[in-house]
Amino acid sequence: xxxxIVKGVGGLYTVLSCGQKYVCRPKGxxxxxxxxxxxxxxxxxxxxxxxxxxxxxxxxxxIRPKVANIDTLIITLSAQKPYPDMLLADKLTVFARLKGxxxxxxxxxxxxxxxxxxxxxxxxxxxxxxxxxxxSAKRENGIKALLDVIEPGTVVFAxxxxxxxxxxxxxxxxxxMLEEGELSSSNDRGKHTTRQTEFFSAGNGVYIADTPxxxxxxxxxxxxxxxxxxxxxxxxxxxHCSFSLCSHINEPDCRVRQAVEDGKIxxxxxxxxxxxxxxxxxxxxx
Numbered sequence: 358x359x360x361x362i363v364k365g366v367g368g369l370y371t372v373l374s375c376g377q378k379y380v381c382r383p384k385g386x387x388x389x390x391x392x393x394x395x396x397x398x399x400x401x402x403x404x405x406x407x408x409x410x411x412x413x414x415x416x417x418x419x420i421r422p423k424v425a426n427i428d429t430l431i432i433t434l435s436a437q438k439p440y441p442d443m444l445l446a447d448k449l450t451v452f453a454r455l456k457g458x459x460x461x462x463x464x465x466x467x468x469x470x471x472x473x474x475x476x477x478x479x480x481x482x483x484x485x486x487x488x489x490x491x492x493s494a495k496r497e498n499g500i501k502a503l504l505d506v507i508e509p510g511t512v513v514f515a516x517x518x519x520x521x522x523x524x525x526x527x528x529x530x531x532x533x534m535l536e537e538g539e540l541s542s543s544n545d546r547g548k549h550t551t552r553q554t555e556f557f558s559a560g561n562g563v564y565i566a567d568t569p570x571x572x573x574x575x576x577x578x579x580x581x582x583x584x585x586x587x588x589x590x591x592x593x594x595x596x597h598c599s600f601s602l603c604s605h606i607n608e609p610d611c612r613v614r615q616a617v618e619d620g621k622i623x624x625x626x627x628x629x630x631x632x633x634x635x636x637x638x639x640x641x642x643x
Contacts, residue, residue: 594621
């Protein structure tokens with residue numbers, strides 16, 4: 358039979374097939390080949406013996422959490438506390454585009470947003486083409502609008518602890534009743550509540566994952582001169598730079614830097630581009 362791994366715990370994997378779940382073990386050859394099945398993997402399995410026989414080729418794979426075949430990455434930011442980590446958000450958008458995943462920005466806690474916070478986040482992503490949706494998991498506002506921008510496939514939520522990822526998933530599918538975390542009073546950071554990755558069918562071909570932690574860009578995954586192509590708002594301007602391999606940092610007559618100065622590209626996001634590029638350089642020791 359063919360199915361999708363939706364959960365893995367202690368060497369046992371739950372496979373969803375035709376609406377039924379089967380607990381399976383991978384064949385011993387996987388260990389010899391150093392292949393570890395991941396949630397999101399499409400597999401062939403024996404439902405009688407409970408054995409995973411083969412894993413179909415993956416189109417992508419996340420490092421943290423370990424999941425495969427992701428179609429949409431919902432990057433969740435808070436319009437209240439904790440203060441949004443825009444550098445992390447930009448790393449996640451780069452990672453998503455690098456892996457062929459569609460990034461979507463969800464601005465949670467919009468019902469109690471601090472003054473100017475939502476506008477700041479929206480302006481940060483202007484020109485990127487990323488869908489940016491205001492939601493409130495608590496009041497279940499904007500949930501349909503967020504669902505409307507998700508294509509059928511596998512969906513993972515990412516972002517800081519405390520931004521409400523599990524709360525949003527509960528708003529999508531209340532029957533799950535996932536454990537929700539509270540902010541630590543000492544530092545306004547969230548407490549991790551998700552201990553393992555598990556996919557849930559939301560119907561219509563959509564699988565939503567609740568994951569522990571979040572993935573971020575490993576600088577070793579990308580070359581410094583490739584980074585700018587993962588900032589889609591640069592494309593229109595980069596084509597008119599004087600240098601074909603313009604880094605958009607020090608070269609003269611750089612149209613990207615001019616667009617930043619003119620307010621057409623977010624200066625905060627541009628500064629994060631420089632920070633990410635410097636991390637790539639440091640990791641590779643050019």
